[in-house]
Amino acid sequence: MAGGRPWLRLRLTRLLGLAWLLGLTELAALPLAAVPRDEVQAAALQRLREVFDIEELPPDVLPRKKPPQFMVDLFNKVADANGITRAPGLLEGDVVRSFEDRAPVEQDRFFFDVSAMERGEQVLKAELRVFKLRRRRVARRADPRHFCKVEVYELLEGGSNPQKKNLIASRLLSLYSEGWEVFNVTQTVSKWVGSINSNHGFLITATHLLSNRIEHDLVAFAKGQGNLQESRNALLVLFTNSNKRRSSSFVPSSTKLNPAKNDALLRVPRESKSRTPWAAAVPSSRSQVTACHRRELYVDFHAIGWSGWIIYPSGYNAFYCRGSCVFPLGESQNATNHATVQSIVHTLKLSQDVSTPCCVPDELKSLNLLYFDDKENVVLKNYKDMVATRCGCH
Known part of the structure; x- marks a missing residue:
């Protein structure tokens, strides 16, 4: 003991x-x-x-399931390897949700369970992404016999053989092309989010241009969860706004962190002995104080047990600010005019209650997480003000 x-x-x-x-x-x-x-x-x-706006932790799903390549590519477009946003405005909204087709493979319908949407979440855009497979027979492109009209319908009733449907989108496609086809289904999905029971899925039909008849075997779209087809499985992608104010208190100030007290969750490197103290600091009988500066603060998702459902990144450097803001304040300390006046009043002891300004984050960047939710849908979410990129005296 x-x-x-x-x-x-x-x-x-x-x-x-x-x-x-x-x-x-x-x-x-x-x-x-x-x-x-x-x-x-x-x-x-x-x-x-x-x-991180997580009510309940999702179950561990990695490495059992491979995320859709579209979502991985989107993460790499908007964020660097550490999840830090490359540039503001690249992502429409602050959340991107992807839902894989849940309809049986033998059916020509597509069904997406959107019940994972949060209350108050606003749908900005919804895309139905389906992968059209190439027909084996080769033909001349200019021949109208080798084109078809593809139509996307919203099913208005359930059952094994629904008859009621509503046309959403249509376009002409070559019978012999192959690749992703994207249809805008924003209005339909917004209705589903407001009334989950109205969601009966989509139906895609193909009509031959010459015969003007629907032929079920005319066009094939990838379906199923097999190893070869998983990356081509149909996706419903929603770009949304969460409409929630997220706390920025995760980035700590020097008044909230004692570097001698930290867990594996937060790895705070010790101050380098070779670091040069701020030369302009007011001399004192004590050792020279280091000026306000940024220090590393690594958040390790593996250490807190989140690595089983977070896809990217494995962790990130939040950074934090530490150091003194004593008179005179140099340009490198990014001091506000108010902080400069406060430091002068403190130095001249014009008021006993006035302390020195605080060393705090002066500039913050957002963080992006790609993760599985509790229904194993892949979500890309942007969190504002999560990384301190600059410190200053305030």
């Missing part, structure tokens, strides 16, 4: 540091021995779920 107590005390100390970081001051303020380890850990992880 005696050999385990120092380890337990160290673990509790680290968890208390995490509690301070996530704003759980009511727990972190308690005496160390009075805080149960499990309680601190549960509270900290619950706060982290709130920051």
Whole structure:
């Protein structure tokens, strides 16, 4: 027992540091021995779920399931390898949801379960993405016999042989082309989100241009979850706005983090001994204080047990700000005019209640996560103000 107590005390100390970081001051303020380890850990992880807007953790699905290539390509387009947004405005909305076809392989219908949509989520655009397979027979492109009209219908009733349907989109396609076809189905899907029971799926038909007849074997679209066809399975892709205000408190200030108290969740490297202190700092009898600057703060999703459902990234560097904001404030400290005046008032002791300005994030970037939700749909979500890219005195 005696050999385990120092380890337990160290673990509790680290968890208390995490509690301070996530704003759980009511727990972190308690005496160390009075805080149960499990309680601190549960509270900290619950706060982290709130920051990432996750009500319940999805089940681990990796590496059992391969994400749609379209979603992987979209993530790589809008974010770097660490999930940091490449440029604002590349993503329409802040959430992209993909739903794979759930209709039986033998049916020519397509069904997508959109019940995973959150309350209040606004659909900006919905795309039906289907992969058209090439017919084997070769023919001349200019021959009208080798073109067809493809029509997409919303099914208005269920059952094995529904008759009522509503035309959504149509276009001419070559019988011998192959590739992804994308249809705008925003209006239909918006209706489904408002009334889940109205969702009976899509029907795609092909009509020969000369005979003007629907032929079921005229055009084939990829279906099924087989290894060869999985990347070609039909997708319903929704671009949405979550309409939720997300907390930016995940990026800590120097007043919330004690670097001596950190867990595997947050890896904070120690200050390099070779770092040069701010030369313009006011001399004091104590050792020279390091000026306000940015330090590394790595969030490891594997360490907190989230790696089984988060596809990309495996973790990210949130960074945090630490250091002094004493007079005189240099250009490198990105000080506001207010902070400059405050530092002068503090230095001249014109008021006993005025402290030095705080070293805080001065510029923030958003983070993108690609992950499986609780129904194994792949979601790309953008979180604002998650990475401190610059620090300043405020």
